[in-house]
Amino acid sequence: MSTPDSSGIFHGHYTVLDDKEFQVKGRTLFFVVILFTVVLLVTVFLLYTRWVCRRRRRPSNSSSSSEAPPQKPRGLDAALIRGLPIILYHSSGDSDVEAGCGECSICLGVFEDGEKVKVLPQCRHCYHSDCVDTWLSAQSSCPLCRTSLQSNTDDALQIIVQ
Incomplete structure (x- = not known):
């Protein structure tokens, strides 16, 4: 049998805590305060730079002569869109339509015979x-x-007219 003192490393009662092991000495407290201050200053600096970057990205409301002209x-x-030719689709093959044009590549709907296509x-x-x-x-x-x-708008109008 072993004695209570030799069986474990921990000596004493579980309810009694030795406060001397948990003391924060002057030098340790100083470094903790310095570390907290550095983290706080870095956080404030990063938040400030984020705010400045967002503010610079916003377009200014004032009108100046250096602004770019509005894009067309x-x-x-x-009128050009309305003028594009509309034909009746036939699955048998039509010389006016690109070969293999059996479905609308926008909506992926299959063309049916007699359907109007542009x-x-x-x-x-x-x-x-x-x-x-x-x-x-x-x-x-x-x-x-x-x-x-768009580059051949005049040519397209001529083809439509013919």
Whole structure:
């Protein structure tokens, strides 16, 4: 059998705590205060720089002569969009329509025989009229091949007229 003193490292009762082991001495307290102050100052500095960066990103409300001119809309003119040719789709194959044009690549809907589809003059890709009208009011290119329709606006009008 072992004696109580030799069985464990801990001597004394569990309810009695020796406060001498938990004392914070002057030097340790000084370093804790310095560390807390440094962390606080770094946090304040980072918050300030974040505030300054956000404030600089905001556009100024004052009008100055150095402001860039407003960008023109990226989409096509409504008259040009309305003037694009509309044909009746036939699954048997049509010479006016790009080969393999069996579905609208915007809504992914399959064309049915006799359905009206709009054909873009430069690339001959076809789409549902509502789908491509919405697209072309925001973008000036073919949704499938990205051929620019705005650069050849006069050519497109001539093709439409013919």
